[in-house]
Amino acid sequence: MIERRTVFKAALAVGASVLLAACSSDGDSVAGTPQPAGPAADTPSKAKITAEPAIDAKDAEVAKPVVVKVTEGKLTEVKVSSGGKDVKGELAADGLSWTSSESLGYGKTYTYAAKANDAENKPAELTGNFTTLKPAKEVRATVNPSDNAEVGVGMPVKVEFASPVKDRAAAEKALSVKCSGDAEGSWGWLSDSVVCYRTKDYWPANSTVTVEAKLYGVDLGGGSFGKSDVSTKFKIGRNQVVKIHTPDHAMNVTRDGAAHKSYPCSNGLDSEQARNTPNGTFIVMEKKPAAVFNNEQYHYTNVNKKWACRISNHGEFIHENQDNAANIGKANTSHGCVNLLEADAKHYFDSALIGDPVEISGSTLASPVNSDVKVWFFDWKSWQSKSAIK
Template identity: 60%
Template sequence: MIERRTVFRAAMAAGSAGLLAACSGQTGGTAEVDQANVPPQAQLSAEPAADAKDVPVAQPVTVTVKDGTLTEVTLTNAEGGEVKGELNPEKTTWTSSEPLGFGRTYTYAAKATGGDDKTAELTGTFATLTPASEVRATLNPVDHAEVGVAMPISVKFAEAITDRAAAERALKVETSTEVEGAWAWLSDRQVDWRPKEYWPANTEVNVVAKLYGVHYGNGAYGRADVTTTFTVGRNQVVKVHTPEHRMRVFRDGKETANYPCSNGRDNDPELNTPNGTVIVMTREPTSIFDNERYGYTDLEKKWCCRISNHGEYIHENEENRSNIGKANTSHGCVNLLEADAKAYFDSALIGDPVEVTGSKADFPTSSDVMDWLLDWDTWKSMSAL
């Protein structure tokens, strides 16, 4: 960030502070003060300075008066449009209240009056920076969503971020009840916030990402602010202990459903339903499954809840009915009978946790949704601050 600060005076004294000119003669005497040459008492200054270049767009413009009060301040763009601003109660400082545009020229003009009733004036023009690139960011969950108690907050960037600390400092999470949580960078394009433990049910969450004008490094700047407000729903947790061939659903800690299931094959870690805590990522009434390696394409299944980007779902599989509740024969998904799959599907929210235990393999941490596969200390260590 470039910082410049120059103090402007509306008029400069032509000589010393006092302009008394003494004349001596045979009779003595003193000349009258030339009031027209005495500068106004009020002294105006502005930031950024006149003729400043590459001014950050997120930096407020300020006009300040010393020994006086402001009577008029305008800040206009090249087209003559006025930038909004506010005076402090004492009318000694005016501060712009909306962001500036990239690569634009602005002009300020101000007047102030001091105790001497003289008017001081100040004008100046400056130019804002032109970024090498403007980087778009997206925020999830979206506005007004209702999510499960394991739902992370995710900010994704259209380009790799060099100065991660600058980006992270612009992010703020507010909750209706106190929740301990932290940001972690899962890649150079994604930073997530998750609570230490599952969200308390019915928590209201407001996220503000003031990213416009943030310098990400290498001349890249944030393109726009993004915000979201969402609600955490009821506490529902799915638990699958793969050797049991059962999928249990818990609400507020109490078991509310217990479905027979068939999980990934026990004898092949490549086909296990892996250990770890994942979340419901999507709810799809029907999905098409393809895996040429294992001999199936365009296989349609109903009531599908994706639980990882590794390929695992909870879904109906009537073709595997003979093994459901008896043997693990899937390629990694949790297979349910159709009626049970529908009942679970209807109960699920995006962000519900799914806890898998008993397998020979663990979920890989290569997915962009692997927040709960990391312990809390590891998670906190991935913050840039």
């Protein structure tokens, strides 16, 4: 009997011990059972950062902006750098993107260092590099008229490239012209390195013209890329047009559509076509208070004349020729130039702007094909056909 009670008490003691363990309320896991991991310990951030150009990209475009984006989170820091210099850029107000605000350099390696947090404030990072393209040749361009110039209503815009352009359409798409007045215009290629812009009619008087040639990074074909952007902003002056009907021996000037001045003149010799003043619409290209004329074909050199306005690089000027005064207003006897009396030449010279139109008719000689400024020798449809963008 004594032994049996002892065994029963021992068993009861063991059962109580197990019961106490099972009913424990101190918050610990049951002995021998592993604790579940906390959510912040191992779960990765939901924020995903991407970039364009992509990591390890080669030959990236230099004029295209760098864009860093994040999904399911917000960007906290973005750095894009090369050679210790950061690329300028701006983080969007919503924190979802960053966009560069300056062009990249040719043939450089850029490094990304971007950070973001997801909704639970878990961080994500993006690091890596990309490289930009390196052109076989960088081509410089110039634009005319220059900044702040005041020019006549016939003045074309000229963009000239230092090397031939193979992809003319790509180059032309990078060009833009804005006029403060109402003016329809078009680009036209005069050679593989020169493209000009002219209006259908003349520019509106007293308007302002802004030209942008965003050529940096533009693939011009054959491994050549634009070296830099160029631009200009200039003013159109009053509408002044010279009209010469060569048989009339008179140079008439209109101002804003109304008759302004008329000067007696002598034009190219009628009886010798090579000496005719050619037909066509020219512009004043250059002004010289004193000019020296040479023409070995007609046996004269070092002839000094005053108040010369060049209208063609074929050799035609409007200038003083007091030595031909007997024929001025009466007969055409020059070698192709428009001769005026000295006082009239000075008066016209002072009134002229580079880009003023000079319309010549009545001659038997056609417009010179080798003139640099020949945009007005074409009718509108023919000029439009010279555009590379169809």
